[in-house]
Each structure stands twice: as C-alpha cells, then as structure tokens.
Amino acid sequence: MQREGLSQAEVARRLDIDPGTLRKWQRRLESQGEQAFPGKGLQTPLEEENRRLREEVRRLTMEREILKKATAFFAKESK
Numbered sequence: 001m002q003r004e005g006l007s008q009a010e011v012a013r014r015l016d017i018d019p020g021t022l023r024k025w026q027r028r029l030e031s032q033g034e035q036a037f038p039g040k041g042l043q044t045p046l047e048e049e050n051r052r053l054r055e056e057v058r059r060l061t062m063e064r065e066i067l068k069k070a071t072a073f074f075a076k077e078s079k
Contacts, residue, residue, distance in 0.1 A: 012019040028036045035042065
C-alpha cells in the first residue's frame with residue numbers, strides 16, 4: 001500500500017471496506033501469491049471439473065428436452 005503513498009486505512013476508506021478485511025486480503029496475497037483469489041479466473045482442478053460437469057449437465061438436459069419434444073411430435077404425426 002505504501003508504494004502508492006497511501007496507508008492501509010486510507011485505501012480501506014476509499015474502497016469503503018473494513019481495514020481488517022484489507023489486511024486479511026493482503027496477508028493472503030503475500031502467503032499464497034496468484035492462488036490467493038482463485039475465483040478471478042484461476043480455478044483449482046476441482047473447481048474446474050465442477051464447472052465443466054455443470055456445463056455438461058446443462059447441455060445434456062437441453063438435449064433430453066429436445067428429444068422429448070421430437071418424440072412427442074413424431075408420435076403425433078404417425079397417428
């Protein structure tokens with residue numbers, strides 16, 4: 001914080017966050033580096049797999065609904 005000439009308290013005030021939250025974030029960044037905040041495009045392998053599986057479930061659900069409608073349509077047409 002000091003390299004910009006602002007104190008932690010001033011930065012927290014400008015961001016409208018609790019100074020303790022800012023200190024916690026800073027400690028986390030210092031100890032974990034780029035992995036400190038994985039939700040910003042850096043996902044753990046488990047999170048990435050979860051995202052991929054959710055997308056697959058969404059796609060398969062949509063395909064199932066399309067097949068249900070097609071089945072109903074062709075059943076009606078064959079009568």
